[in-house]
Structure formats: structure tokens, C-alpha cells
Amino acid sequence: MKLPSTDDKKITRKDIAEMAGVSVSVVSRALNNSGYVEQGKKQKILSLAKQYGYTPHPVAMTLQQVRSRQILFFCKDMQNPFNVDLYYGMIEAAQLRGYLVLFNAAINFDRIRDIMVDGIILQNDRLASIYAEQYGKNYFLPVVAASFGNQEKNAVSIPIVEFDMYEACIRAIEYLRKNGHRNIAYAGPYPRTDNNARSIAWQNTMRNVFKDRLYDYFYGIHYSELGPMEELKKFRADYMNPFSVEETYFEKGKIAANLIVQRNTDATAVICFNDEMAFGMIAQLQRMGVRVPDDISVVSFDCTNQRDAHYPTLTDIGVNPRYQGERLANLLIDKIERKKIAYISKLPIKVFPGDSVKNRNALV
Amino acid sequence: MKLPSTDDKKITRKDIAEMAGVSVSVVSRALNNSGYVEQGKKQKILSLAKQYGYTPHPVAMTLQQVRSRQILFFCKDMQNPFNVDLYYGMIEAAQLRGYLVLFNAAINFDRIRDIMVDGIILQNDRLASIYAEQYGKNYFLPVVAASFGNQEKNAVSIPIVEFDMYEACIRAIEYLRKNGHRNIAYAGPYPRTDNNARSIAWQNTMRNVFKDRLYDYFYGIHYSELGPMEELKKFRADYMNPFSVEETYFEKGKIAANLIVQRNTDATAVICFNDEMAFGMIAQLQRMGVRVPDDISVVSFDCTNQRDAHYPTLTDIGVNPRYQGERLANLLIDKIERKKIAYISKLPIKVFPGDSVKNRNALV
DNA sequence: CTGAAAGCGCTTACAG
DNA sequence: CTGAAAGCGCTTACAG
Numbered sequence: 044m045k046l047p048s049t050d051d052k053k054i055t056r057k058d059i060a061e062m063a064g065v066s067v068s069v070v071s072r073a074l075n076n077s078g079y080v081e082q083g084k085k086q087k088i089l090s091l092a093k094q095y096g097y098t099p100h101p102v103a104m105t106l107q108q109v110r111s112r113q114i115l116f117f118c119k120d121m122q123n124p125f126n127v128d129l130y131y132g133m134i135e136a137a138q139l140r141g142y143l144v145l146f147n148a149a150i151n152f153d154r155i156r157d158i159m160v161d162g163i164i165l166q167n168d169r170l171a172s173i174y175a176e177q178y179g180k181n182y183f184l185p186v187v188a189a190s191f192g193n194q195e196k197n198a199v200s201i202p203i204v205e206f207d208m209y210e211a212c213i214r215a216i217e218y219l220r221k222n223g224h225r226n227i228a229y230a231g232p233y234p235r236t237d238n239n240a241r242s243i244a245w246q247n248t249m250r251n252v253f254k255d256r257l258y259d260y261f262y263g264i265h266y267s268e269l270g271p272m273e274e275l276k277k278f279r280a281d282y283m284n285p286f287s288v289e290e291t292y293f294e295k296g297k298i299a300a301n302l303i304v305q306r307n308t309d310a311t312a313v314i315c316f317n318d319e320m321a322f323g324m325i326a327q328l329q330r331m332g333v334r335v336p337d338d339i340s341v342v343s344f345d346c347t348n349q350r351d352a353h354y355p356t357l358t359d360i361g362v363n364p365r366y367q368g369e370r371l372a373n374l375l376i377d378k379i380e381r382k383k384i385a386y387i388s389k390l391p392i393k394v395f396p397g398d399s400v401k402n403r404n405a406l407v
Numbered sequence: 408m409k410l411p412s413t414d415d416k417k418i419t420r421k422d423i424a425e426m427a428g429v430s431v432s433v434v435s436r437a438l439n440n441s442g443y444v445e446q447g448k449k450q451k452i453l454s455l456a457k458q459y460g461y462t463p464h465p466v467a468m469t470l471q472q473v474r475s476r477q478i479l480f481f482c483k484d485m486q487n488p489f490n491v492d493l494y495y496g497m498i499e500a501a502q503l504r505g506y507l508v509l510f511n512a513a514i515n516f517d518r519i520r521d522i523m524v525d526g527i528i529l530q531n532d533r534l535a536s537i538y539a540e541q542y543g544k545n546y547f548l549p550v551v552a553a554s555f556g557n558q559e560k561n562a563v564s565i566p567i568v569e570f571d572m573y574e575a576c577i578r579a580i581e582y583l584r585k586n587g588h589r590n591i592a593y594a595g596p597y598p599r600t601d602n603n604a605r606s607i608a609w610q611n612t613m614r615n616v617f618k619d620r621l622y623d624y625f626y627g628i629h630y631s632e633l634g635p636m637e638e639l640k641k642f643r644a645d646y647m648n649p650f651s652v653e654e655t656y657f658e659k660g661k662i663a664a665n666l667i668v669q670r671n672t673d674a675t676a677v678i679c680f681n682d683e684m685a686f687g688m689i690a691q692l693q694r695m696g697v698r699v700p701d702d703i704s705v706v707s708f709d710c711t712n713q714r715d716a717h718y719p720t721l722t723d724i725g726v727n728p729r730y731q732g733e734r735l736a737n738l739l740i741d742k743i744e745r746k747k748i749a750y751i752s753k754l755p756i757k758v759f760p761g762d763s764v765k766n767r768n769a770l771v
Numbered sequence: 772c773t774g775a776a777a778g779c780g781c782t783t784a785c786a787g
Numbered sequence: 788c789t790g791a792a793a794g795c796g797c798t799t800a801c802a803g
Contacts, residue, residue, distance in 0.1 A: 068773070081772060081773085098520050101521045102795085103797040103798095107779055134512060134513065143511065143522065156465065293715070326716050421780080429789080432782085469795095
């Protein structure tokens with residue numbers, strides 16, 4: 044007997060029907076366990092299917108049934124452990140509802156509509172806004188997005204599950220103040236002209252403390268040497284397209300560390316954009332002999348699974364990213380299944396204490 | 408005019424044909440830019456398509472064309488930065504050949520055949536072996552796998568791109584010896600009875616040095632207190648199913664660090680299973696006041712993108728994971744497109760020096 | 772209990 | 788240059 048190989052054609056219900064001497068309808072009913080089939084025939088069909096290693100053709104089934112029970116997480120940065128956590132949260136929630144979560148990190152949106160899924164989860168506000176702009180007119184595929192509290196004009200309103208970074212940053216400042224810190228700096232990967240909620244919250248709050256020296260304490264990584272207008276122009280050119288730049292937060296953390304040392308800051312604490320950037324920053328500070336938290340305290344956002352694979356363990360302000368992932372998956376599946384949904388839901392924000400903040404109250 | 412909404416049916420080529428007063432064939436030709444269509448009609452069709460935001464139905468196209476030009480990377484552990492790097496390598500290579508790489512980390516294989524792709528890349532030897540066992544009989548979907556030099560009986564021979572960890576471990580020992588180390592320990596996540604190439608290479612090489620004290624220097628994390636036979640039995644029960652255990656290499660690294668301190672080792676260096684485990688181990692050693700590399704040197708495998716987001720920067724023996732990813736994608740696409748392929752290809756292994764190894768030769 | 776038929780949305784060779 | 792027809796692999800209501 045010739046064994047099947049890659050060169051053979053895949054076996055179909057029609058082939059089995061011929062071998063069993065019945066019609067495809069009967070084969071379908073037998074295989075799907077639906078409708079009537081004579082016992083003997085059913086046995087025969089099942090054993091033929093097994094013998095020839097029949098597997099259904101998912102594309103045909105999807106076309107026929109209109110649903111694939113698969114959803115997509117579109118997110119270009121899987122280096123960031125926060126996104127990995129989001130993804131695992133989605134997988135778990137979706138599995139409970141019979142859905143599979145595919146992931147794609149392609150360089151751009153070009154082929155996102157080619158992926159055969161019932162709906163899409165976008166990783167952030169900006170992607171949501173671009174997606175809406177690009178596809179808003181033919182908006183049939185259900186879409187939801189993770190949000191981080193950044194202002195983006197969405198042509199069409201995409202439902203979001205929000206981790207409000209403005210509030211989180213306020214909480215970070217409060218936490219540091221409670222621990223006796225007054226001069227609190229900020230390190231982020233974007234220029235101060237960006238509409239990032241974290242950066243805006245810090246500027247709004249710390250302007251009172253630093254006055255016109257505010258930006259001496261702002262470690263915005265891009266183009267920090269340019270004036271604000273120039274900075275904005277350059278920024279738009281290469282950043283507004285979120286596909287153009289690969290996010291290397293580690294690198295940006297290193298640059299922030301270098302700036303901190305160069306400027307010989309009198310800040311006792313830095314709020315860092317996210318865990319990934321904080322890891323890069325702390326490692327680089329340590330390389331230069333700066334001790335965390337003894338010389339400078341660090342707080343960051345996200346609370347990723349990698350917090351305690353670093354020393355010292357980061358103090359984080361965050362949500363549980365897995366929970367955000369679960370919420371997103373359920374929101375999307377609800378939308379797909381035409382259930383009632385809330386367009387905006389906010390996640391509770393918590394402080395996750397680590398070892399990267401020094402309590403200065405103890406210092407008499 | 409009523410705007411389209413999620414509740415409307417998606418517009419099809421048939422709808423456009425009706426509006427334009429032509430047949431679907433003409434619409435197809437116009438949209439696909441193939442065959443003859445009268446200029447005026449073509450214009451009309453294109454503008455109708457635009458107006459109504461027509462997008463082709465990917466499922467129907469795939470069914471008709473037999474190819475989706477999408478491939479799948481199946482890998483359950485995206486926490487491991489090595490796999491993330493593999494994935495990015497695949498994306499780049501695939502993009503050049505017009506393919507999209509989807510990713511899935513589902514809990515098991517159950518629905519892997521439902522995903523509508525032209526082929527699958529499996530993340531390691533064991534997955535390859537299980538996949539072959541489970542689906543070997545109906546082997547129509549092209550499959551390739553990343554290999555790490557571990558012995559697994561593959562019922563059907565799946566083409567591999569290999570990072571030979573046996574050789575890598577020998578290289579690690581050589582490197583450490585060149586740097587004046589003699590007592591070289593090993594820390595891995597699996598018991599010594601596992602067929603892991605790294606562990607076997609270390610045992611084969613270091614047995615001469617440690618003699619019957621060999622296992623005092625083996626920080627195999629599972630069941631280390633059990634005898635080898637008991638260990639093997641328990642191990643099989645919960646590990647042989649690679650879906651049953653979530654790989655928490657960070658945690659295992661922590662446990663290894665605790666064992667190192669507990670046993671008060673006289674090893675001057677540890678070879679660690681992979682970067683992720685090394686990160687967890689080093690952080691924990693630092694928490695307990697052990698200095699790396701001053702008190703103990705560390706070498707690991709993989710060479711992931713996160714090496715220098717930690718202090719000290721890891722010394723790695725590795726391949727370029729992005730390159731391995733590229734090779735895998737190209738291998739799979741070659742197979743899909745029925746080109747000639749090599750069933751086994753080995754990657755060149757290199758030493759990537761960091762700051763985690765002390766040169767003891769300098770110590771007179 | 773069974774099978775012919777229509778249909779999911781698309782493509783493409785072929786007769787006009 | 789055009790359109791009816793067959794087909795990709797499956798499902799399901801319906802007449803027997």
C-alpha cells in the first residue's frame with residue numbers, strides 16, 4: 044500500500060463517500076455526529092476516516108459556517124513582557140469560550156484583513172486610531188483595543204479596556220512622596236510634546252515643584268537637544284507611523300541612564316515609562332556605579348512577569364496585564380457574538396511594592 | 408445615506424456586479440487586474456468597490472486558491488525572549504517571500520489543524536516528536552521544527568534547523584577553562600535523567616573532574632532529592648506532556664540560586680540552561696549577597712535580546728536566534744513551494760562575551 | 772435513514 | 788470584451 048505523503052492530495056469527504064459507497068451528505072452527518080446515519084455505515088465511515096487520516100478542511104468549514112472561532116491579537120512589540128502577559132490572558136479567556144487567539148506582529152497593517160479571524164484586538168490607542176482611519180469605512184470585522192489613557196481621535200469609536208496611565212502616574216508621584224521624595228524626575232521614550240498620558244501627568248504635577256527647571260528633570264529620549272517645535276516636527280516625521288520604529292525600550296532606558304549621570308541630577312527618584320525601559324535604565328546605572336535604590340529610586344508602570352528576574356525587584360504601579368488581556372478577549376468575543384458591551388471599561392490600578400524605592404522618611 | 412455598520416452584511420463581488428450591471432466574472436477581473444474588462448466598466452467597478460469599502464473575503468480566496476500564504480509558529484512559551492527573537496526572524500524572512508507569520512501559544516495541539524495556514528513551524532524537538540506521533544499518518548500540511556540537539560524519536564522525519572546544544576555546552580566548558588575555571592557546575596530546569604543535550608554534555612565532560620561527587624554540582628531543579636529512578640518516574644508523569652507545565656525558567660533560576668548557596672559550593676562557575684533561567688538565578692544570587700562574577704561566574708545559552716538589560720551582561724554561547732528564525736521560515740516556505748530542501752541544517756555556534764565570567768588566570 | 776441540490780465568496784477556462 | 792458554468796470542501800434543509 045502506498046503511504047500518503049506530502050505529494051498526495053489531501054483526502055476529502057468526497058473520497059470517503061466514494062469508498063464507503065454513500066453520498067457526501069451521509070459522510071458529513073457521520074463525521075459531525077448530526078442527523079441520521081445507519082449504524083453500519085457510520086462505523087465504516089469513521090474507520091475509513093481514521094485509516095486514511097482524514098482531517099476536515101478548516102478553510103471550507105469557515106467559509107460555510109461564517110465563523111472561524113479564531114481571533115487575532117495585533118501587536119508589533121512582543122519584546123515587551125507586558126504584551127506577552129496580555130496575550131496569555133487573552134488565550135485563557137478565549138479558550139473558555141471556544142476561541143483560539145492568533146498573534147501577529149507584521150510590520151504593517153497591509154495584510155491584516157487577510158487573516159481569517161472573527162475579530163481583532165489592537166494593542167494600543169494609536170493602533171486603534173490608525174486602524175479606524177484606514178478601515179473605518181468598511182467596518183464589518185469586530186475590533187477592540189487596549190488603551191493606556193492616551194488621547195487619540197478615533198474616527199470610529201472602538202471599544203476599549205483601559206489602563207489609565209494618567210491616574211497611574213499620579214499614583215506613582217503620591218507613592219514616592221509618601222516615601223519622602225520631593226524631586227521626582229521622569230524618563231520616557233518619547234519627546235515631551237507627545238500626547239503620552241504618563242508624561243503629561245508628570246508635567247502637570249511637577250511643574251509646581253520644578254517651575255522653569257521642569258525639563259531638566261525630564262528624560263525624554265528623542266531629540267532632547269532640539270527645541271520643542273523642531274522636536275515635534277522631527278518626531279512626527281518618524282514616529283507618527285507606529286510601524287516605522289522598532290520599540291527598543293531597553294536602549295532608551297540606557298540612554299536615560301546616561302542622561303541622568305551626565306546631568307548630575309539632584310532628583311532622588313525617577314518615574315520610568317515602563318518596566319522594559321526601567322530594566323535597561325537600571326542595568327546601565329549599575330554599570331556606571333549608581334546604586335538603585337540607594338542613590339536613586341525607580342518606579343515604573345506595567346508590573347510584568349519579569350519584575351523579579353531583575354535585581355532590585357521593581358516597584359510598579361500597574362494593572363494585572365493578564366487580567367486586561369482576559370477582559371479584552373471577552374469584550375471582543377461579546378462583540379462578535381452580538382452581546383451588549385460597554386464601550387469603555389477602566390481597570391483598577393494598584394501599587395506593587397518592590398525593592399527599587401528607598402524610604403527617605405527613615406533618614407531622619 | 409445609511410452608513411455601513413457591524414450589523415450590515417459584508418459587501419461581496421456579487422453586490423458590486425449587480426450595482427454595476429455586469430457579471431461577477433467581470434468584477435473579479437477588474438478587481439484582480441487580470442483578463443479583459445472594458446475601461447468604463449472597470450472604472451465604475453473600482454469606484455463602487457471604493458465607495459462601499461469592499462474588501463475581499465480571505466477565506467473564500469484561500470479555499471479557491473489553495474494557498475493562504477500564511478504560516479504558523481507554534482510555541483507555547485513566549486515569555487522566553489529566545490522564542491520572541493526566533494519569531495521576529497521568521498517575520499522578516501517570510502515577508503520577503505510574501506508570507507505572513509501567525510503565532511499561537513494555545514495550551515495544546517487540539518485545534519492546531521483548524522488554523523488556516525500553509526504550514527507550521529514547531530518550536531522544539533519534543534513538539535516535533537509529539538506532532539509526528541499525533542498527526543504523522545495524515546502528513547499533508549508541511550511542518551518544520553527548531554531543534555536543540557535533543558534526541559527525540561520522530562515517527563516521521565520533520566526537517567529541522569538545529570542549534571546543537573551538546574556542542575554549545577562543550578564550548579561553554581572550554582571557554583570557562585580558558586578563563587581558569589576548573590570546578591564548573593550546571594544548573595538546569597530538568598532532572599539529570601532527562602535527555603537534554605546540555606545536561607548530557609556537562610555530565611559526560613565533568614564526570615572526569617568531579618567523579619562520584621558529580622551530582623553535587625548538578626543543580627537540576629526537579630525532584631533533586633529523589634533517587635534517579637524515582638525521579639525519572641515522577642518526571643515522566645508530569646513532564647512528558649509538554650503542555651502540562653508552564654515553563655517558569657525565572658522561578659527555576661531562583662531555586663538554582665538557593666541550592667547554590669545552600670550547598671555552599673566550591674564551584675567557581677555555573678553553566679546555566681538558558682538566558683531566562685540565568686536572569687532569575689543571578690537576580691536571586693544578588694539578593695542573597697552573592698556577587699556575579701566575583702564570587703561565581705555564569706555562562707548561559709541563547710544570546711537573547713535581553714542580555715544587556717541585566718547587570719552584569721551575560722556571557723552567552725549561542726546562535727543568532729533571529730537567524731535561526733529566518734532559516735526556519737525559509738525552510739518551511741521551500742517545503743510549501745516544493746523546492747528541494749535539506750532535512751537537517753546546523754547553525755554555527757559562537758561565544759558572545761559579557762561581564763558575567765571572571766578571568767581567574769589573572770589571579771596569579 | 773438517504774442523497775441531490777443550493778449555497779458560503781471567490782476564480783478561471785471557455786464558448787460566445 | 789463578456790458571462791454562464793464548474794469548482795475549491797464543506798453544510799443543511801428538503802423531498803423521497
